[in-house]
Amino acid sequence: MKYDIIFMGGGQAGVFGAYEAIKLNPKAKILVLDKGKMLKQRVCPKEKLGYCVKCPTCAIIYGVSGAGAFSDSKFNMDYRVGGDVHTVVGKNLVNETINYVVDIYKEFGFSEKPTGLVYNVKMEEIKKRCIENGVQLVDTPTMHLGTDGSRELYGRLLETLLEKGVEFITERTLENFVIENGRVNGVKVKYKNQEEIYSSENIVVAIGRSGAKQLKDICMEQEIKFENGAIDVGVRVEVPDIIMKDINENFYEAKMIYYTPIYKDKMRTFCSNPSGFIAAEKHDDDVILANGHSYKDKKSTNTNLALLCTKTFTYPFNQPFEYATSIAKMTSMLTGGKLMVQSYGDLKAGQRSTDQTLSRLNVVPTTDDYVAGDIALACPKRILDNIMQFIEVHDKITPGFASSDLLLYFPEIKFRSTRIEIDKNMETSVKGLYAAGDGSGYGSGLNIAAVMGILAVRSILKK
Numbered sequence: 001m002k003y004d005i006i007f008m009g010g011g012q013a014g015v016f017g018a019y020e021a022i023k024l025n026p027k028a029k030i031l032v033l034d035k036g037k038m039l040k041q042r043v044c045p046k047e048k049l050g051y052c053v054k055c056p057t058c059a060i061i062y063g064v065s066g067a068g069a070f071s072d073s074k075f076n077m078d079y080r081v082g083g084d085v086h087t088v089v090g091k092n093l094v095n096e097t098i099n100y101v102v103d104i105y106k107e108f109g110f111s112e113k114p115t116g117l118v119y120n121v122k123m124e125e126i127k128k129r130c131i132e133n134g135v136q137l138v139d140t141p142t143m144h145l146g147t148d149g150s151r152e153l154y155g156r157l158l159e160t161l162l163e164k165g166v167e168f169i170t171e172r173t174l175e176n177f178v179i180e181n182g183r184v185n186g187v188k189v190k191y192k193n194q195e196e197i198y199s200s201e202n203i204v205v206a207i208g209r210s211g212a213k214q215l216k217d218i219c220m221e222q223e224i225k226f227e228n229g230a231i232d233v234g235v236r237v238e239v240p241d242i243i244m245k246d247i248n249e250n251f252y253e254a255k256m257i258y259y260t261p262i263y264k265d266k267m268r269t270f271c272s273n274p275s276g277f278i279a280a281e282k283h284d285d286d287v288i289l290a291n292g293h294s295y296k297d298k299k300s301t302n303t304n305l306a307l308l309c310t311k312t313f314t315y316p317f318n319q320p321f322e323y324a325t326s327i328a329k330m331t332s333m334l335t336g337g338k339l340m341v342q343s344y345g346d347l348k349a350g351q352r353s354t355d356q357t358l359s360r361l362n363v364v365p366t367t368d369d370y371v372a373g374d375i376a377l378a379c380p381k382r383i384l385d386n387i388m389q390f391i392e393v394h395d396k397i398t399p400g401f402a403s404s405d406l407l408l409y410f411p412e413i414k415f416r417s418t419r420i421e422i423d424k425n426m427e428t429s430v431k432g433l434y435a436a437g438d439g440s441g442y443g444s445g446l447n448i449a450a451v452m453g454i455l456a457v458r459s460i461l462k463k
């Protein structure tokens, strides 16, 4: 059967794209292919066992609804956060489409008020301290669904898509695109060692960060135009809630950007989870990355957030993805396939953390997927210096942040090192092949992934 549109990847971009397609043309034949399972079947054994058993296809990362399904789901309502597709289509269109996505969230049950719209005295104080210390505070209104809340909402959205005839075929891993004379005709996928081909002249590839490396390899092989982008390498820190109280209660999340004094590199805070939990994401056997989430009902007494260093490499180096992967592999070699954790006190003292040094702290880790160690053995000096300088400046805005009770989980890496060349329609240099979401190199959040999926569909259906 030939489909009107195939979404390769059923994450945030794919699901919202499919929703738009069926809304604009209820008769359209829409197929969503995904490496993982349907949302309901995405069960992580760790929830029962309490530890990661390293499944061949990680249910947290892969599967319909994408990385977003198990994320804390803070939805930023502004083009400045979550990616930079506005550099291609303009700020107004991105903001208009974000508002359109917000309406879809509301249609499927989100009813809470966004945070960050009006400043109170505490927020003004925090902003003032940012200004005094050379930190930019990117204050955008945010909706917060929570990990459990988002799963319910996506569940309802998927039911509607199924009722309206959208087809989902899961456990299919992208192999390649069928391209003839510069035009896409279909997609090859692998299912249990067999190859299958699905045909369409409109394919939206949206395989997220988890698929970014494979997409780069396909781009090279098929001569789909792309350029090397930046990588984000850093730590996820965990600190008692009481230290972050002012920020958590007033902003929920304060997005800060800081250019470090020595290297002038960009550091930023990312994905803060008040009363949240650390998550170890398994991308490959030897690539285990730190992340975090928070639930609406289940609470810890710690806040976790990422401190990320954005690094763009200059000529002749052209393997940022491999560089970041090597850092993760080296850490995994030191820990035997777990995250590495160190207290800030131990890091400053130049000594490795041990279970014993960690047991003397006020903060109790919210995960067991770690080995206490010395991050300086695995993290390049420039990045580690940047992280430490950022922690020190954060302490001036949030007193107590740079204490020994700050736990650093290493590494947290955001793979978006390939920027696929796209036009205003999200179309790549291959006719009929569209790129959306994190995997395109233009997205890093739920908002922009949904926007890109929707914009791709609108231009396809206009044709």
Ligand SMILES: Cc1cc2nc3c(=O)[nH]c(=O)nc-3n(C[C@H](O)[C@H](O)[C@H](O)COP(=O)(O)OP(=O)(O)OC[C@H]3O[C@@H](n4cnc5c(N)ncnc54)[C@H](O)[C@@H]3O)c2cc1C
Residues within 6 Å of the ligand: 008, 009, 010, 011, 012, 013, 014, 033, 034, 035, 036, 061, 062, 063, 064, 065, 066, 067, 068, 069, 070, 071, 072, 073, 074, 075, 076, 082, 172, 173, 174, 206, 207, 208, 209, 210, 211, 214, 271, 279, 291, 292, 293, 436, 437, 438, 439, 443, 444, 445, 446, 447, 449
């Ligand atoms: C723990 C965590 C917390 C996060 N918290 C937030 C947050 O609070 N706010 C926010 O805005 N963003 C957050 N993010 C980021 C957000 O989830 C992503 O930006 C968003 O999901 C990107 O959407 P996407 O459609 O591009 O990719 P994804 O949602 O990752 O979907 C990609 C899809 O492609 C599939 N796939 C991958 N490789 C292949 C392949 N080779 N073949 C076939 N299918 C494949 C996957 O199974 C997946 O379904 C978080 C991410 C994580 C991991």
